[in-house]
Amino acid sequence: MAQFFYHTLIGQIILMVLETLAVLVPLLIGVAYLTLMERKVMAAMQMRRGPNVNGLFGLLQAFADAIKMIFKETVIPSGANRALFLFAPFLTFSLAMLAWAVIPTGNGLAVANINVGILYLLAISSLGVYGMLIAGWASNSKYAFLGGLRSAAQMVSYEVSIGLVIVSVLLAVGSLNLNDIVLAQRHVWFCLPMFPMFIVFFISALAETNRAPFDLPEGESELVAGFFVEYSSLAFGLFFLGEYANMILMSAMVSILFLGGWLPPLGIAPFTWLPGPIWLIFKILFCLFVFIWVRATFPRYRYDQLMRLGWKVFLPFSLIWMIATAGFLMATGLLPQTGGIN
Amino acid sequence: MIPQLVFYVFATVLLVSATMVITARNPVHSVLFLILGFFNAAGLFLVAGAEFLAMLLVIVYVGAVAVLFLFVVMMLDIDFTQMREGFQRYAPIGACVGGILFVELIMALGNWKMAPDTGLAPLSGAPGLTNTAALGTLIYTHYVLLFQACGLVLLVAMIGAIVLTLRQTNTGRRQNISKQHARTREDTLELVDLPLGENVLGNGGFLRPHNSYYEIAVPGSYGSGGQTEADEREKGA
Numbered sequence: 001m002a003q004f005f006y007h008t009l010i011g012q013i014i015l016m017v018l019e020t021l022a023v024l025v026p027l028l029i030g031v032a033y034l035t036l037m038e039r040k041v042m043a044a045m046q047m048r049r050g051p052n053v054n055g056l057f058g059l060l061q062a063f064a065d066a067i068k069m070i071f072k073e074t075v076i077p078s079g080a081n082r083a084l085f086l087f088a089p090f091l092t093f094s095l096a097m098l099a100w101a102v103i104p105t106g107n108g109l110a111v112a113n114i115n116v117g118i119l120y121l122l123a124i125s126s127l128g129v130y131g132m133l134i135a136g137w138a139s140n141s142k143y144a145f146l147g148g149l150r151s152a153a154q155m156v157s158y159e160v161s162i163g164l165v166i167v168s169v170l171l172a173v174g175s176l177n178l179n180d181i182v183l184a185q186r187h188v189w190f191c192l193p194m195f196p197m198f199i200v201f202f203i204s205a206l207a208e209t210n211r212a213p214f215d216l217p218e219g220e221s222e223l224v225a226g227f228f229v230e231y232s233s234l235a236f237g238l239f240f241l242g243e244y245a246n247m248i249l250m251s252a253m254v255s256i257l258f259l260g261g262w263l264p265p266l267g268i269a270p271f272t273w274l275p276g277p278i279w280l281i282f283k284i285l286f287c288l289f290v291f292i293w294v295r296a297t298f299p300r301y302r303y304d305q306l307m308r309l310g311w312k313v314f315l316p317f318s319l320i321w322m323i324a325t326a327g328f329l330m331a332t333g334l335l336p337q338t339g340g341i342n
Numbered sequence: 343m344i345p346q347l348v349f350y351v352f353a354t355v356l357l358v359s360a361t362m363v364i365t366a367r368n369p370v371h372s373v374l375f376l377i378l379g380f381f382n383a384a385g386l387f388l389v390a391g392a393e394f395l396a397m398l399l400v401i402v403y404v405g406a407v408a409v410l411f412l413f414v415v416m417m418l419d420i421d422f423t424q425m426r427e428g429f430q431r432y433a434p435i436g437a438c439v440g441g442i443l444f445v446e447l448i449m450a451l452g453n454w455k456m457a458p459d460t461g462l463a464p465l466s467g468a469p470g471l472t473n474t475a476a477l478g479t480l481i482y483t484h485y486v487l488l489f490q491a492c493g494l495v496l497l498v499a500m501i502g503a504i505v506l507t508l509r510q511t512n513t514g515r516r517q518n519i520s521k522q523h524a525r526t527r528e529d530t531l532e533l534v535d536l537p538l539g540e541n542v543l544g545n546g547g548f549l550r551p552h553n554s555y556y557e558i559a560v561p562g563s564y565g566s567g568g569q570t571e572a573d574e575r576e577k578g579a
Contacts, residue, residue, distance in 0.1 A: 084374075115472050119397035126405030130377070133409070137370060137416045145416070152413050156406060176394075176474055308519070 019111045023100050031244045032062035038292050045296040069240075072233040077140055080230065084138035089231065089238035092131030096245035099124040103252050104179045106262050106276035117178035118166060121253060122159075125208060128246060129155040132210075132217060132227045135239070139230040147226030150303065151210060151217035157307060158207040161314035165201045168194065168322040169257050171329060174336025182261035184336070191258040197321055198258045200314050202290070205250040207310065209243065212295035216303055251287035252280070259283045349389050356382035369415045373408065380404045394474040515564040522558045529554040 004011040036051065036058060043050030051058035076085060102117040104110040114120060129152050136148015170176065172194075173184040184190075191198040207214040218226030228239050255261055260283075262276030301309070329335040359382065362375040380403045387396035481489050536542060 084370075114393065116393045116397050116474060119394070119401065123397050123400040123405060126401055129405075129409055130412075133412055133416070134374070149413065149416075152409055156409055159405065304516070305519075 016111075020101075023103075023105075023111055024097060027097070027100060027245060027248065028241070030248055031241055032066065034244050034248065034288060035065065035240075036062050037288065038295075041289065041292045042296045045293070066237070069237040070234055074233040074235060075230075077230050079140035081138040081140070084134050085230075086235065088131050088135035088138060089235045089242070091134065092128065092242035093238040093245070095124055095127050095131065096242040096249060099249050100252075102178055103249075103256070104182060104261060105280055107183075108179055109262075109276070110179070113177070113179055116176045118170065118176050118181065121178075121249075122163065122166065125162075125246075125249070125253075126155070126159050128208075128242075131239070131242065135231070136227040139227075141230050143223045143225075143229050144227050147217045147223050147229070150223075151227060154210070154214065154216060154306060154310075155208055157310035158204045158314075161200060161310065161318045162204045162208060164315070164318040164322050165197045165204070166257065168197055168318070168325045171322070171325050172334075172336070178256055178261075182256055182263060185260040185263060186267070189258060189260040189263075194258065194321075194325070197318065198254075200318055201257065202254055202287075204310075204314065205254060206291065206294060207306070209246045209250050209291075211247065211291055213298040213301050214306055215300060216306060247288060247291055248284060251284040251291065254287050255280060255283035259287075345389055349386065352382045352385040352389065356386065369418065370412070373412045373415050376411070377404055377408045380408065392473055394472075394477060513564055516560040517558050518560055521554075525554050525558065 006012070006015075039061070040050040040058070051061040054060040054064045076082060099121055101111045102114060102120050104113065104117075110117075132151040133148045136144045136146070136151070139145070169181065169190055172190065173181045175181065175184075206212075210217050216226075217223075218228070223229070228236055231239060260279075262280045264271035264274065264279050356379055359375045359378040363372050363379065366372045366375060380399060384396040384399040384404075387393070387399060534542070
């Protein structure tokens with residue numbers, strides 16, 4: 001059996017498909033229940049009940065929503081660029097899925113354990129902006145277009161500080177491999193020595209996923225619903241799924257870079273009984289809870305405040321912190337020398 | 343066999359999309375084909391084993407440069423009939439430039455001689471190093487001054503762009519954030535008891551900010567000029 005899977009072409013292809021499904025199926029179920037979790041948590045924070053009719057505790061609500069969305073009519077505006085209009089949601093959705101190829105869920109346990117994993121994640125997450133930009137332009141609607149432009153400016157701005165935060169983590173790791181980044185946190189998670197960077201990264205992740213309080217691309221109060229105002233039915237559903245999958249992805253990135261990925265909090269007995277993937281899921285759930293908590297707590301930023309925060313606060317701060325990290329590691333001789341061994 | 347197949351797929355799509363960049367009627371489609379081209383170039387780097395360059399190409403060109411391209415091109419208001427009007431006039435000049443470039447290319451390629459042993463030389467110069475580490479050593483250790491000089495050139499270009507586009511206008515309102523945060527309810531809010539049937543316009547108007555409204559504006563931006571200016575604007579509106 002092992003012979004078939006590892007040494008024949010068909011076996012390898014089947015194995016690859018199975019690995020991919022093993023990541024994507026839990027991810028999609030996770031997305032479905034994330035929508036429910038968001039509604040339940042926000043309901044609890046606002047002293048409401050939340051969805052509780054479909055199934056026990058409303059557990060089937062997500063599927064009811066999905067079925068409703070699928071059976072709605074797809075409306076394409078008459079002035080829209082049809083091909084791009086339909087391409088944009090597919091792009092958003094598939095990019096959100098693609099990035100999961102490199103997320104390690106255990107020691108070396110990833111669909112593709114590549115050497116430049118973190119750069120791959122950065123590349124894929126920087127592509128997310130195209131879905132919104134194309135959707136905004138192809139809709140031929142002023143609200144959608146403004147939403148698309150806003151999202152482009154916002155995501156490009158916050159990628160800069162995300163990049164610098166990642167660089168300061170990489171300085172302490174000495175490798176671009178995500179598995180090495182997790183293993184470097186065996187003794188102490190990076191969220192403790194780099195606490196300010198952890199906060200900067202988390203806030204930038206909120207902006208990168210267009211979540212409240214940075215959800216200006218969809219700003220209901222001024223842009224109706226922003227870049228997907230003209231979308232309906234399954235096309236809207238794909239945007240919706242992509243957005244939530246991106247939230248989970250960003251939470252996974254926060255967990256891997258700062259919260260020790262699949263490592264247990266302490267390397268001693270009661271903690272090591274749980275396998276790595278469970279720990280990663282716990283950490284992702286914690287981050288998602290904070291995402292929702294922030295949404296229920298803070299009002300939306302004004303656009304100039306958003307830009308000011310990105311360029312005038314986060315960028316200089318993370319730059320200074322990066323230089324300080326490099327200087328500290330150099331002065332104490334802690335700079336990792338192991339990097340680059342293939 | 344599979345690497346060759348992947349190479350030819352990437353190369354074909356790259357050439358086709360590069361052709362589409364210059365033939366597409368719609369400039370937005372052109373930029374999107376350009377992005378597809380960048381992607382396939384990154385794919386070619388991957389096939390060649392240069393995974394760091396591949397990722398960098400996607401992050402820098404697709405993730406940042408092309409976004410700004412698209413950003414600008416989408417906002418252009420292009421009249422296609424007007425674009426075609428000048429075609430007759432510019433065609434000879436274009437053909438001349440194209441012809442010269444084509445002849446130059448043929449001359450360059452005709453005299454191109456491959457060094458006899460390059461095809462056999464090993465691709466990786468530093469054994470045991472990933473290409474990320476090898477590039478890092480080269481750029482940041484051996485050629486650090488050239489690297490800094492490149493950065494300086496980019497900085498000059500950036501400052502130039504800012505100088506060209508920065509205009510001082512008082513139509514926008516910029517705030518002093520720390521003063522804005524220090525405002526209290528007493529500084530901003532005024533409750534007025536209106537007698538029944540009377541209009542707020544007769545009692546001082548809607549816009550009645552206290553002085554904190556003017557204090558938080560950055561000097562030179564809208565609303566920093568004091569009470570009278572804002573009053574005039576309100577009356578004018």
